[in-house]
Amino acid sequence: MEHEAHNPALRHHFADAQQQKNAASLGMWLFIVTEIMFFGGMFCAYLVYRLAHFNAFAAGSQQLNIWMGAINTSVLIVSSVTVVLAVKAAEAGKRKVLVGYLVVTVLLGMTFLVIKGFEYREKFEKHHVPGPTFNFTDKFDDNGKQIPVNPKEAELFFSLYFAMTGMHALHMIIGCGLFSVLAVLAWKGHYTPGYFTPVENAGLYWHLVDIIWIYLFPLLYLISRHS
């Protein structure tokens, strides 16, 4: 076997670079599994309460800003594309392209967060933030029929809304931070076609956060939206 030049990124407890890469990959996938279990608890709570209080959940969902939600969904999907392109650029050794895509990803992530901020502000203005200021008087529009709902149950919906999107947003912030660090390191030339594992693994994290949103969006925003 050819003797490879010793990659400066090779950690000495590994037998070789391939072992290190495999280990890092497996480690990242396992971490993703833990994140799924983590969000899973909240999805479980959501499932249980939606079954119990469907009308209130539908009424609450109909009050969410579906346009902001949809735009955010597309923003995230595009950002996952830029992540894939970043990984490809790293693989091809195109440093500037890599940095470019990493930066665009961060910008898209921040766009998501800004839109989310506007959404949260709207919730605040409509008094849909759970707590002492909560006031919900809307009804569940069931194909024209206006069905009143228990505002306490609607408050439960919004509690879950804020908990789930809040936790998601926290993960987005972490992701933006991660990618910013990667962009700086990429600019400095840390990633070569022989070693770009951190870009790949961070990419996996970003895809996970994206997929979580793709589940959140219909579950939270699209309950009983017929028209």
Add this chain to the structure above:
Amino acid sequence: MANQVDALYIYLLLVAGFMTAIIFLTILVLAIKYRRSAGCEAQQIEGSTILEITWSVIPFFVMLTFFIWGAVIYFRERTPPADANEVYVVAKQWMWKIEHAEGQSEINELHVPTGQNIKLIMTSQDVIHSFFVPAFRIKQDVLPGRYTTAWFKATKPGHYHLFCAEYCGTMHSGMGGDIVVMEPQEYAKWMAGAAVAPLQETGKQLFSALGCATCHRFDVQGRGPNLVGVYNKPVLLEDGRTVIADENYVREAILNPTAKIVSGFKPVMPTFQGIVSEEQLNALVAYIKSLAQPSPGTAGLESQPATFPAQTEKMQVQ
């Protein structure tokens, strides 16, 4: 029932004792017989699949007997007989408030006659408690926001410990009392001692005082469903579901009326949460249960199939 629990316990004790003895003895014997000695080498034995299967399958079947017997007892414990006297229990930090259907209330004591099935309908005013009578081998957690039930039939007169068995704060260990079991004559005397209205009478008064009778009329169709005969019957809801109007349904209907709108009615009933206390709720529930059924029929049910695959409500996580 307590005897059955003890019988099952003894059975398990015997099996467990036997298994423990076997393991202990085997280890003792092997450890001595095969202790290290000069010239004796250990014999390498990989294993034996037959043995593995045997000692997996046989214990499993033995355990199945535990399961079946235990499940049978549990099923009976959780299925109160239809002819049981009902007693309402409200748990709060740190006492038990008990209301007999006949109207007597007690604190931390429950008087019952021998030979009579007693069904406890329990709820908590605050945190989770648990109604535990070791002598009867019964225990049931008592939750806020819903009713849970337990039942027993006392056979011997005496005083029996009542404990709270779910940690509930500072005086969890002080939240005890007594179940006082009396011979039927003694019990009748005790009952006659206090001149109180039966629980359903209190409920009836509340029903009019709170204005329920305005919409829930018995003579003509009012704005609300006619409640005569509704208890424990299927009810067709607005959204197509059918639920059984048990205690939890009635309670929810009073506290959170928009949760389940009866088919054909408008959602105009106001909520009484914060307006009625747990005791008043119990009285109202008792009253509604007492409403006799003049003719077969169900509130809100348009067509009446003879048999009903009633979808029991599962609003809480079960």
Add this chain to the structure above:
Amino acid sequence: MASTVIPVNQAPSQKLNYLNNGHSLKSWLLTTDHKRIAILYLISVTAFFFLGGFFAMLIRLELLTPQGDLMQADTYNKVFTMHGLIMVFFFLIPVVPAVLGNFLVPLMIGAKDLAFPRINLLSWYLYVTGGILITHVMLTGGVDTGWTFYSPFSTEYTNTKIVEAGLAAFIAGFSSIFTGLNFIVTIHRMRAPGLTWSRLPLFIWANYATSLIMILGTPVIAITIVLVAVERLFHLGIFDPRLGGDPLLFQHLFWFYSHPAVYIMILPSMGVISELITCFSRKRIFGYKFIALSSIAIAVLGFLVWAHHMFVAGISLYAAMIFSFLTFFIGVPSAVKVFNWTATLYKGSISYATPMLYAFGFIGLFTMGGLTGLFLATLGIDVHVTDTYFVVAHFHYVMVGGVLMGYLGGMHFWWPKMTGRMYPEAWAKLSALLVFVGFNLTFFPQFILGYVGMPRRYWQYPPEFQALNVLSTAGASILAAGYLLPMIYFVWSLRYGKIADANPWHAAGLEWKTTSPPPTFNFDETPVVTWEAYNYDEIPPWERRAPVAR
């Protein structure tokens, strides 16, 4: 006794090993060497054990008399809560994986370190951070919800520092997750050449199964803690019935982790027992495949049985029956292990060194604890004994009689490897005896107490329960002595213990093929494995009297 002659020119204290490779505080606090991290854990875990034990002592002292006369009710409630929180999150869950696992996993598979050494160090710092937080909680009033912090008491009614305690557990949970992640990747990717899965020591299989549970289960308790904190801080009604929430949802989420958590505690200890039984019978394990697979089975089945903690909580009759049925399944792989260990003794060549005594103790006590678990799985009986001292006795049998005995056995077994010193055998045997006797005296009466009706978490109790409580407290004082002695003689042995060579027990396993203590990178040359696990037919046993020059 072990052969302890050292080659004249290579006294371990002079050779460079992981212990003397750097003496500064920084070299310890910033180490990435898995062995040093294991020692760091050893020190912190032991500190928490004694803290939790101190609370246990307070409980047993209060329970000497039926009245609540040693401390106020609120104080007692805080004492048993802190006892539980510290013992569960800061001792039982980390102890065997973070101390023995961290030290041994790379050695046993012929690797130089774990896959992610820096994450390993992070794990320790997370543990310490959680530990500091929980200590702060303790010093500023404690929490009084019981370690199970059921809602609505924990979310709406208690005035104690739930959020901070929750944060401590949350952070410690991440320590657990990262350890598990590290182990899985290491075992998958870094085994020495020739070391196939079926040649792995059973301790590795055990830690692998444990790690699966760690990464899948711990995030669920994390989110549960978050939801409780959110409900307390922002009054969101996730578990509040007045808002349409459900207190039972809390219990489901809580037990979904906390039941598999008990398998996190016991599985690694079971792995230790497999190592001890084989070495001190000089035999291959009986039924290797079955023991290995039973660890995985326990890990998987452990996730399916959580609601057996909720039979009287208000779940439906049918759900209870399903969970009871599933719980019986999990008894089978545990029983299989006990039978296989016992069968390994057959036609062995058995010696009674302290680790073996702990192994015997484990098998006996775990059998009793496991069998009483069957009582609890049986619905009709559980209704009577749940929430009583019967349950307390059951879990102490498996956690103390099981996990702790396995840990102590492992500590004695691997002490020479970790420190290069032998502990004093006579004192160790005495301690093992004290632990066994003290333990049974403490906890067996509690089975009876539970059946006759004494509920748990009781500060005061009816006088007829006193005799059994006094027995229990008496046992606890003997048990305490049994735990204090090793503290003393282990520390003593660091300076005065007999110096140990690479393999004082003549045990199988790669960890014994390097020096005691090992060098920082474990092996001078990566071993290539061509033999099966526990190849005791190829390893000469140790002599009783004649020292062997090596």
